[in-house]
Amino acid sequence: MLNAQQQVFLQALEDLDLGQVQRLLADGLDPNFIDAEKGPAVSVWSDGLFKWWEHISESYEAGKPLSSEQKKQNLQIHLDILEALIQAKANFNLWDSEECYGPLWDAASAACAPAVLRLLDIQVESNSKDEEGKTILTSISDLFFDCDFDQIDWSQALPEEKETLELLRSRGAKMSKELT
Numbered sequence: 001m002l003n004a005q006q007q008v009f010l011q012a013l014e015d016l017d018l019g020q021v022q023r024l025l026a027d028g029l030d031p032n033f034i035d036a037e038k039g040p041a042v043s044v045w046s047d048g049l050f051k052w053w054e055h056i057s058e059s060y061e062a063g064k065p066l067s068s069e070q071k072k073q074n075l076q077i078h079l080d081i082l083e084a085l086i087q088a089k090a091n092f093n094l095w096d097s098e099e100c101y102g103p104l105w106d107a108a109s110a111a112c113a114p115a116v117l118r119l120l121d122i123q124v125e126s127n128s129k130d131e132e133g134k135t136i137l138t139s140i141s142d143l144f145f146d147c148d149f150d151q152i153d154w155s156q157a158l159p160e161e162k163e164t165l166e167l168l169r170s171r172g173a174k175m176s177k178e179l180t
Contacts, residue, residue: 046106
């Protein structure tokens, strides 16, 4: 059972209320807790990236892609909250049994290269495997393109997908078959 402060913190993460997140962390809230239904606080943050990605995907589908500036502006609150969590020493390798990989997988599956980069910068493990033995690189390649990284037809990729996968690869992420 979460205490009142933890409940308010999770709501602030969901609402993208940076001020509230910062206040609670400044008051000494430890962000390394797991809610029975929502999972770890860091996963509540990373789940929010999907809304950012949905907005971008929908703009492509509508034939009216967002500008780089619009994407960056919409993402900034997520990155600011990420930075607040990092400064508060949140454990980004923490996830519950419902999570395959945790926040790095979430950020990559939302094609959010800036968040992936920041997580890799703080040494979040990029070669963890799920219960099927798939690494993050293999899993995300399969999610986006139904194939492994070395088989992707990049002409079919959205710029964010390509940037995210190439970033993972350039920072040491391996395909599952490379780790067997």
